[in-house]
Amino acid sequence: MRHFINYNGEILPEEQPLFTAKNRAFRYGDSLFESVRMINGELKFLEYHVERLQEGMKRLYFSNHKVFTAEFLNDQVHQLAKSNKIFDQARVRISVFREGGGLYTPEINTGTFVIEMQKLEEPAYEINKKGVIIDLYDDVRKNFNPLSGLKTGNSLPYILAAVYKQQKGLDDVILLNDEGYLVEGISSNLFLVKNGEFYTPALTEGCVAGVMRRVILAMGLHTGLKFHELKIRPEALRDADEIFLTNAAQGIRWVVGYQEKRFFNNYSKMLTDMLNRFSI
Known part of the structure; x- marks a missing residue:
C-alpha cells in the first residue's frame, strides 16, 4: 500500500x-x-x-x-x-x-x-509488558540552555547514547549534566517514586520540556499526588521504589532494572489508567 x-x-x-x-x-x-x-x-x-x-x-x-x-x-x-x-x-x-x-x-x-x-494498533496508552533495563550514559553530557527544553534537529547526544545503549544490550540510558545530576532518557523524561511521592529532574537540569511530562505533572495537580521537580543525583536510582519513563508517543514505560536493582510497576500502571481518562 x-x-x-x-x-x-x-x-x-x-x-x-x-x-x-x-x-x-x-x-x-x-x-x-x-x-x-x-x-x-x-x-x-x-x-x-x-x-x-x-x-x-x-x-x-x-x-x-x-x-x-x-x-x-x-x-x-x-x-x-x-x-x-x-x-x-x-x-x-x-x-x-x-x-x-x-x-x-x-x-x-x-x-x-x-x-x-x-x-499503530493500540487503541489507548498501554503499559509495557516487559520492563525496561536502564543504566547511566556519561560520555556526552547535556546541560541547561535556552534550547535544551526543545526537540531540535541537533540530536547527536541522543544518537550517541542510543548507540551506547545498543552496544551494552540495554533498553535505555539516562543522560547526565555537567554537575552530575540526572537529566532524561534517550527520548523520554524520567520519573522516580519514593514513599508514594514522585520526583523528576527540573527543566533547569537540561531536560526536554516533554509534553507527557507536563501531562503527568498536571494529573498530579488534579489528583493530589505529590510531584517534585528538582536536582536528582544518580544514587537516587538505586534508592527509588519505582522508576518510569514518559513521552507523548508511548505514554509511560516502567523500568524493571537499573544495574542490579529491580523494581515493580504499581504506580506506572495506576498512572497509565489515569492517563487514558485524562484530558486538558
Whole structure:
C-alpha cells in the first residue's frame, strides 16, 4: 500500500525526494520536531505540542510561528490521514525547518514543514509488558540552555547514547549534566517514586520540556499526588521504589532494572489508567 507525507500542505508519496544538499535541517540541524499520538482520530494533548512548537520557533527566530496553530496542524494531519487511510491510531511526526539557503546566516527565516505518520494498533496508552533495563550514559553530557527544553534537529547526544545503549544490550540510558545530576532518557523524561511521592529532574537540569511530562505533572495537580521537580543525583536510582519513563508517543514505560536493582510497576500502571481518562 502506498504511503504519503504532507510537505508544506502538499500530499506527496513518501519516497519522493524533497530537498537538495542546501537544506538547512540537513546542513545545520536548523529544525524542530514534535511527535504526537493519535488515538481514535484525536491528536492527544495537541495544545501542549503547539505551545512548545511555537515557543521553539520563536526562539529560533522563525518569522511565521503564529501560523502553526492547533487548528492548522490538526487540519494538515487529517488531510494526510485521509490519503493514508489512517483514521484511528497513529504516531505523527511534525518537522519544521528553516527555508532557504545560506551559511550559518540564513537567507530567510520562514519555517516550512513535513508531516509523517505511522499506523499503530493500540487503541489507548498501554503499559509495557516487559520492563525496561536502564543504566547511566556519561560520555556526552547535556546541560541547561535556552534550547535544551526543545526537540531540535541537533540530536547527536541522543544518537550517541542510543548507540551506547545498543552496544551494552540495554533498553535505555539516562543522560547526565555537567554537575552530575540526572537529566532524561534517550527520548523520554524520567520519573522516580519514593514513599508514594514522585520526583523528576527540573527543566533547569537540561531536560526536554516533554509534553507527557507536563501531562503527568498536571494529573498530579488534579489528583493530589505529590510531584517534585528538582536536582536528582544518580544514587537516587538505586534508592527509588519505582522508576518510569514518559513521552507523548508511548505514554509511560516502567523500568524493571537499573544495574542490579529491580523494581515493580504499581504506580506506572495506576498512572497509565489515569492517563487514558485524562484530558486538558
